[in-house]
Amino acid sequence: MINPVVEKLFRADRLPHIWCPGCSHGITLGALARTIEKLGWDKDEVAIVSGIGCSSRAPGYLDVNTLHTTHGRALAFATGVKLANPNLKVIVISGDGDASAIGGNHLIHAARRNIDITCLVFNNNIYGMTGGQYSPTTPTNDFGTTAPHGNIDKPFDIANLAASAGATYAARATAYHVTQMEKLMEKALTHKGFSCLEVASICPIYYGRKNKKGSPANMLKFLKDNFIDAKVAEKLPEEKRAGKMLMGEFKNVEAPEYTDEYQKIIDRFAEEK
Amino acid sequence: MAKKFKLLSGNEACVEGALYAGMKFYGGYPITPSTEIAERSALELPKVGGKFIQMEDEIAGIAAAIGGSIAGLKSMTATSGPGMSLKQENIGYAAIAEIPLVIVNVQRGGPSTGLPTAPAQGDVMQAMWGTHGDHPVIAVSPMSVTETFTETVRAFNLAEKYRTPVILLTDEVVGHMREKLEIPEPGELEVYDRLRPDADDKDYLAYRVEEGDLVPKMAAFGSGHRYHITGLFHDETGFPSNSTENAEFMLDRMMNKIAHNLDDILAYDEFMTEDAEHLIISYGSTARAAKSAVMALRGEGIKVGLFRPITIWPYPAERTIELAKQVKSITVAEMNLGQLKLEIERVVKSEAPVQLSGKANGEVLTPNDIIAKVKEAL
Numbered sequence: 001m002i003n004p005v006v007e008k009l010f011r012a013d014r015l016p017h018i019w020c021p022g023c024s025h026g027i028t029l030g031a032l033a034r035t036i037e038k039l040g041w042d043k044d045e046v047a048i049v050s051g052i053g054c055s056s057r058a059p060g061y062l063d064v065n066t067l068h069t070t071h072g073r074a075l076a077f078a079t080g081v082k083l084a085n086p087n088l089k090v091i092v093i094s095g096d097g098d099a100s101a102i103g104g105n106h107l108i109h110a111a112r113r114n115i116d117i118t119c120l121v122f123n124n125n126i127y128g129m130t131g132g133q134y135s136p137t138t139p140t141n142d143f144g145t146t147a148p149h150g151n152i153d154k155p156f157d158i159a160n161l162a163a164s165a166g167a168t169y170a171a172r173a174t175a176y177h178v179t180q181m182e183k184l185m186e187k188a189l190t191h192k193g194f195s196c197l198e199v200a201s202i203c204p205i206y207y208g209r210k211n212k213k214g215s216p217a218n219m220l221k222f223l224k225d226n227f228i229d230a231k232v233a234e235k236l237p238e239e240k241r242a243g244k245m246l247m248g249e250f251k252n253v254e255a256p257e258y259t260d261e262y263q264k265i266i267d268r269f270a271e272e273k
Numbered sequence: 274m275a276k277k278f279k280l281l282s283g284n285e286a287c288v289e290g291a292l293y294a295g296m297k298f299y300g301g302y303p304i305t306p307s308t309e310i311a312e313r314s315a316l317e318l319p320k321v322g323g324k325f326i327q328m329e330d331e332i333a334g335i336a337a338a339i340g341g342s343i344a345g346l347k348s349m350t351a352t353s354g355p356g357m358s359l360k361q362e363n364i365g366y367a368a369i370a371e372i373p374l375v376i377v378n379v380q381r382g383g384p385s386t387g388l389p390t391a392p393a394q395g396d397v398m399q400a401m402w403g404t405h406g407d408h409p410v411i412a413v414s415p416m417s418v419t420e421t422f423t424e425t426v427r428a429f430n431l432a433e434k435y436r437t438p439v440i441l442l443t444d445e446v447v448g449h450m451r452e453k454l455e456i457p458e459p460g461e462l463e464v465y466d467r468l469r470p471d472a473d474d475k476d477y478l479a480y481r482v483e484e485g486d487l488v489p490k491m492a493a494f495g496s497g498h499r500y501h502i503t504g505l506f507h508d509e510t511g512f513p514s515n516s517t518e519n520a521e522f523m524l525d526r527m528m529n530k531i532a533h534n535l536d537d538i539l540a541y542d543e544f545m546t547e548d549a550e551h552l553i554i555s556y557g558s559t560a561r562a563a564k565s566a567v568m569a570l571r572g573e574g575i576k577v578g579l580f581r582p583i584t585i586w587p588y589p590a591e592r593t594i595e596l597a598k599q600v601k602s603i604t605v606a607e608m609n610l611g612q613l614k615l616e617i618e619r620v621v622k623s624e625a626p627v628q629l630s631g632k633a634n635g636e637v638l639t640p641n642d643i644i645a646k647v648k649e650a651l
Contacts, residue, residue, distance in 0.1 A: 014512065044497045049340075060501050060512060065494040067343060068503035068513075069336065070366050076333035080340020080348075081494060083324045084298050088344065088495050109329035265319045 009033040009043070011063045018057055022204035022216030024175035025122055029058045031178055032091075032120065035185045036064075047088045049078040051103060054129050054203075055095040055122035072103030075110040078117050086259040090116070091189070096123040096137040100156050104136070107158075107196075108165035114193045115258035120185075121158050121196065124203035132206030143210045162196035163251040169195035170251040175202060176223035177247065184249065193257045200227060200247070277456040283421040283447040284309035286454050287351070287377060288317060290425030293457065294464055296375075297323035297346040300337030302330055302356060305389045306445040307379035310351035331359035335376065339363060342372050343502065345493025347429055347466075351377035354387060357396055357403070364438050365404035366504045368527065371436040371480070371489065373467055375428045378440060379448040380557075380608075382635045391635030392445035394557055397612040400440045401586050407524060409531045411538060412440040412586040414557045418452035423462065424583065430465040431538060435530045436488050442585065444608065446558035446637060467491050470498055479511035480523070487530045531587055540583040541592060545571065549578030551647055552596055552625070554617060555606040556582050558637065563606045565640035570647060577647060585613060590620040597624035602650035606630040606643045626650065 006012065010033065019025050036046065046064040050056035052071035059066035065088070069077045074092045082090040099107050099121045110117060126144060127133040134144030136156045143150060163170035169191040173181035181199065188195040202208065202219040213219050230248040233241050281289065287310050291299075299314035311327065318325040324341065328334045335350045342348040352360060357378045367374045380396050382388025396403075400412040411431050415424040425441055432439040468490045470477040479500040480489050489509075492498035505513040506520045514520070531538060545567055546552065555563035560581045570577040580596055582589050597603060603625050605614040611629040618627045630646035632638050 043499060045495060047494050060503070063499055065499050066501045067340075067494070068501065068505070069339075070362055070504055073332060073336045073363065076328060076336035077340040077343075079326065079328070079333070080298065080300055080337035080342075081344045082340075083326055083337070084341040084344035084346045084348075085493075085495050105329050106333055109333070262319070262324065266322055269320045270322070 005033050005037050009037055009063055010061055014061050017061055019054060020205040022202070023054070024124070024201045024220070025055055025058060027175045027178060028120070028122055028181070028199050028201065029061060031182050031185055033062060035182050035189060038186065039189065041089060045087060045089055046091065047081055048091045048093060049074045049081065050093045051098040052129070053095040053098045053127070055093055056098060058093045072098055072101070073106065074098065075103060075106040075117065075119060079110060079115055082115055082117055083259055083262065086116070086263070089189070092117055092119045094119060094121050096121060096125060096158065097127045097135040100136045100158050100161065107162060111162045111165035111167035111194050111196065113258045114166060114168055114255050116193055118188045118191070118195045118197065119162070121198045122201045123158060123198050124201040124207060126203050126207035128203050128206050132210055145210070159196055159198040159250055166194070167196045167251065168193035168253050168255050171249045172198045172200060172247045174200040174223040174227050174247055176220045177227065180229070180247065187249070187252070191252070193255055200245070279454050279456060280451055281418055281454050282309060282449055282451050283415070283418050283443055284379065284449065285313050286418045286422040287425045287441065287443070288313040289454070289456065290422035291349050291375065291429065292317060292321065293422070293462065294426045294429035295347045295466065296349050296429065297321070298338060298341030298348040299325045299350065300328055300341060300348070301334040301350045301352065302328055304331070304353045304356045306381055306448050307351045307353045307377060309448070310377055310379070314349070331356040332363065335360040335363040338374055339367050339372050342374050343494050345496065347373070347433065349375040349377065351379065353379045353381045354383040354396060355385065357399065361404040365406060365408055367438040368404070368408040369504055369506070370502050371527070372438070373432040373436050373491070374438045375425070375432050376438055376440050378442050380442065380444040382633070388635040390445070392558065392608060392637055393633060393635070394444055394559065394608040395612070395633060396442065397585065397607070397609065400442050407528070409437050409527050410440070410586045411435070411437060411531060411584070412442050413540070413583055414442045414585050415447060415583065416557055416560045416581065417447065418450065418454050420583070421447060422454055426462050426464065427540070430463060433465050433467040434488070435534065436467065436491060437530060442557070444557050469493070469496070472497055478509045480507060481509040482526065487526055487533060535587060538584055538587065539589045541589045542581040542583060544579040544581070546578030546580060546596060548576055549599065550576040550601050551650060552578055552580055552600040552603045553606055553643060553647065554580045554582070554593070554603060554613070556585055556613065559606050559608055562638050562640045563643055566643040566647065569640060569644055575651065588616050588620065593617060593620050594624060597621035600625050602647070603627045604630050604643065604647050604650065606638055608638060609633050
């Protein structure tokens, strides 16, 4: 039997997907579909926008309004869609390279405007589609095909980058902690204003093999063993926090939303008439 | 009703024309000498319920404008040289995804930062070949404030009718000079809106055309027709396809949208060409100097005429060939080192010798520059 969420939200005729065996993008996309289903959103009113890369192929599998744009520019296209029709629920799916390298400028400015868009960043620490080059989130000393001697760059913290730039909601989930991911996704999707949910993801084929991370299961286990919730971490003694990475909610505040503020200008002129 | 006159710059007239045509979305980034287009759009759009946004860069400006068009609004962006270079990738996106969009390029001296406040016509070839890959192109080039208004309306109409980006290629002179503009009454000029599928059209496919047709109907996001848009080659469903047969079919259709509608797309003007023995071809602000040159040369008894393409891409080849057969020489007057001249040479072949009266130093061509050049061919 076909899973009812798949039947309802997926474009079954577009499956199977293009992702490699062991890739975690399907886990995250499944979580998104279940969250949209849980929220009971009208599919006609949902628009998902992406750029270029492995993660950016995700929207095509969902039966909503889907827009696959140019590399790095998803948030800029999405800003146009949202401003033109604020009734649409606009979600951007991006990868670490797409969102924080070529599209980094759009990420910080969408966050600064606090426009009501949810940006999901499938962060697998590598450029997968082009075959394993280091990205802005590849850890220092790790390897990529363009970092054959070890990466000397320092990685971005995408969720906190968005938060610092003005996102009113910022969180990180992992592809292992699916229940928590869906909770965070629900909060991100229903948040009024710019929300950024980074999903720590795995790329067994290009990142994993290059860095001897073992099987996909091992890589998921790594997420399980090394990410702890930010709120839990606060209460832990220093020695137990050492070396752990944080997930959970980092920022959740209310602030005026961009399309609302623009509408006020329009309303001012409408009143004068 | 009394006629409505305004004293406007070309850039301001562009916005007035856009609003007349139904522009409801503007996404852009400030750049000299096009900034007044953004400024007036910011001022006027909210008054008509439209949206203006100043984005973080030129790339985002066109991306937002494409997004606005996808959500169903008539959209525009404006820029100049460096900004036009940055927009190229997304111009190709609008071409392959078939998104109606008007892109204004108020040309300035280049390359690079070049001469930001000086006029030029150095982006003619870029308008045709700027973005990578074979793709359909329409570019129009007005010579006056009034024509900036009417050509902006026409640019919107062509973009909506053929679902393609249209470039309004003006220059610093046309953009900044002020002239009297008579604002047409609503209904006086044709305004075309893209064809949309019926709300209850269950069989709607985003890129399917009716038999004998070339332009698919376009549903706005949120209108109930859920579909996929991509910059990849796609089939009639809108989903990516690697099929070479499909790519050929889709590209043919996109190119034929333009090639099969030249009567509708091409616009040009002629001045004293009936008995002309020598021809000047010029466009944009330079055509003003060319017209003066024609009159001065006629005063000396030299039979010169002016052919002025208003649509420069696709180039009005057929009429140019007819005129080439009639005249002894063609002088192409343009503020560059011979860009449209290349196309004209290609078109007229050996029918008439083609020479250039060109300049790319930030100065306008004067009637005397052009007169001297024409006389070289006598």
